[in-house]
Amino acid sequence: MTEPHAGAAGASAPGALPPLFARLERWTREQPNETAVKAVDGNLTYAALTARTARYAAALARAGVGPETPVGLLLGRSRESVPALLAVWSLGGTAVPLDPGHPVERLGGVLRDAGAAVLVATGVPAGLETGGIGLLTPREVRRGAPGALAVSPPAPDGCAYLIYTSGTTGRPKGVEVTYRGLDTFVEALRGLGLPPGGLGLNAVSPAFDGWLWCTLLYLVHGQGVALTDLSLDGLRQAAAEGREPLPTGLRTVSLTPSLLAAHGAGLDTAEVVVVAGEACPAALAERFARGRRLLNVYGPTEVTIAATWADSRRGDDVTSIGRPLPGYRAYVLDEELRPVPTGTEGELYLGGPAVARGYRGRPGLTASRFLPDPFQGGGTRMYRTGDVVVRRDGGELEYRGRRDDQVKVRGHRIELGEVERIAAELPEVVAAACCPLAAGQALGLAVVAAPGVADPAGLAARVVERCRKQLPAAAVPGTVRVLDRIPTLTTGKADRAALARALAEPERGDGPGSAGGAVSASERTVMTVWAEVLATEVPGPESDFFDLGGHSLAAARAVSELRRTTGLRVGLGALLARPTVADVAAEIDRLAAEQGGPAGDAADAAEGA
DSSP: OBOSSSOOOTTOOTTSOOHHHHHHHHHHHHOTTSEEEEETTEEEEHHHHHHHHHHHHHHHHHTTOOTTOEEEEEOTTSTTHHHHHHHHHHTTOEEEEOOTTSOHHHHHHHHHHHTOSEEEESSOOTTOOOTTOEEEOHHHHHHSOOOOOBOOOOOTTSEEEEEEEOOTTSSOEEEEEEHHHHHHHHHHHHTTOOOSSSEEEEOSOTTSHHHHHHHHHHHHTTOEEEEOOOSHHHHHHHHHTTOOSSOSSEEEEEEOHHHHHHHGGGOTTOSEEEEESSOOOHHHHHHHHTTSEEEEEEOOGGGSSOOEEEEGGGTOOTTSOBEEOTTOEEEEEOTTSOBOOTTSEEEEEEESTTOOOEETTOHHHHHHHEEEOTTTOTTOEEEEEEEEEEEOTTSOEEEEEESSSEEEETTEEEEHHHHHHHHHTSTTEEEEEEEEOTTSSSEEEEEEEOTTOOOHHHHHHHHHHHHHHHSOGGGSOSEEEEOSSOOBOTTSSBOHHHHHHHHHSOOTTOSTTTTOSOOOHHHHHHHHHHHHHHTSOOOSTTOBTTTTTOOHHHHHHHHHHHHHHHOSOOOHHHHHHSOBHHHHHHHHHHHHHHTTSOTTHHHHHHTTO
16 A cells, blocks of 8 residues: 555644555555455455455546545445445545435435536436436446555545535535544544454445444454445345345444344344444443443534444443543533533533534535634634533533434434425425424324315325435335324424324224224234334234334334244244235234144233233
8 A cells, every 4th residue: 555645634644644544554464364344245355445445546536536526426335335435535535425225316416516526336326317427337447457555645624525414404415524534533433442353233324424433443443344234125135035134243233222222132242332323222221231342422424423432341321422532522511602510401512623624515504503612712613513411420421302303213313394395395285394203213294285185195195205205214204194283382383292192193084993804813913013113003904014104123123022022933024025914913823823823822922812
């Protein structure tokens, strides 16, 4: 690995490789044949990863990529995704990670907003308008001549990557993260001291900076990045291929608490478990801290992936979000930007060299969220998170919630206003209000129809279809209801708590007996479990899990609960292939018969019959 230019970015010493590439060089030299990337389309050793990165870098350079050239990365969870990302960074370019599972309208909007010059993808998805963006495919890259990886240390303030998050105006906003921030983060990661070798799980959306967290955490420590798809499509593919969704032999795992709760049974070999993206319930933290190291990591995209962590190895309370990473600063302030006393609620502000440049092309929004740091001066800035925390006596930060209408659903930041705006753009909708449902893993949406709309069910279906075309899956409402009016507070704003309660109630004419005919014991069991998992009424045996708002995480939870309730090895594949109550109940009856008991005994026992 060579460096054609003197000087280094961020935390690097003059003339040295940037921290990430210094680690890659070390592991390529010390353990060239260890797995660096594991994916459904094959593996890469550390030696192969470095060689493949060099090929991508050469191809990108020929395509005109240089400092701050935006490059769209649309490779999903392929093994090619990691060397393509590293190649962009080796040239000082700006990576724009994308998720092939996102609607093409969103992908096109992100590429246009980022000003992408090149798109790295196996092909252009149908319907995606790329304009004059050049396409580079992995096949073209592999045809290139091999060579050494040359790293051009970038300008510290150059944009290393753009992550697009939900926007209050309904338009996704691109967060510009600098190379200084990236280097600061990588140096902080080194302090975790994970052992080299083995696999680390990366099951995050490729467009989410949690994907970067997982990839960098493992590469910095010489582990292999196990790229895994726990989305609904990924679970279906695994079931169709007859394999478990999670790879075996995982040494380190990083998941949201919701995914950890759903898939934790398959993680017995993990020595280190990292939770991030959501508040971690105390019971879950206690369960996974037994006999292993547990980290609870917190951080907004605007401060380079992560900003604080609690670590059981140093004795932290892992239900808290811990203390700032090395190089990061955390302030708990009141509305006048004054520090509040220990034990008092305040808003969390984050400072240090990892604070992002701001939002791409949004100077007003940038100015409102990235403020001068009065505690450091010298032109430094701090980021206003919108999160309410309390600093405990020992210095740990306790997360208390949000100040605004932003929510987390399955680890994804979502602005409720974005969902409402997209629904309200339909001419038949005169008002819309969105809220998280009781289970916290899906959104509910209520709309008021324009006068003359005679088909509420059809309108609800059109709203869902519109949301699916423009929003990531986590932001698509699981329940859409047409109401006469939106419940409001005395301020006139939507009463989201009352709305959540209204959406949890069955619609008129719904109910377990509305489908007609007798309901078997197994069907009652399935309906009860689904109602709890989805926080909604299950009308009858013909109800479809996914039509009721089910998603990949809910499916895993439903199967886990059915296994616990019935004592039978209900398969996830059965639910994915035939997702009605009647079909799943028939599978339960079949499994019970195989065990030698009369069909329905397991369900009757679960109900106390």
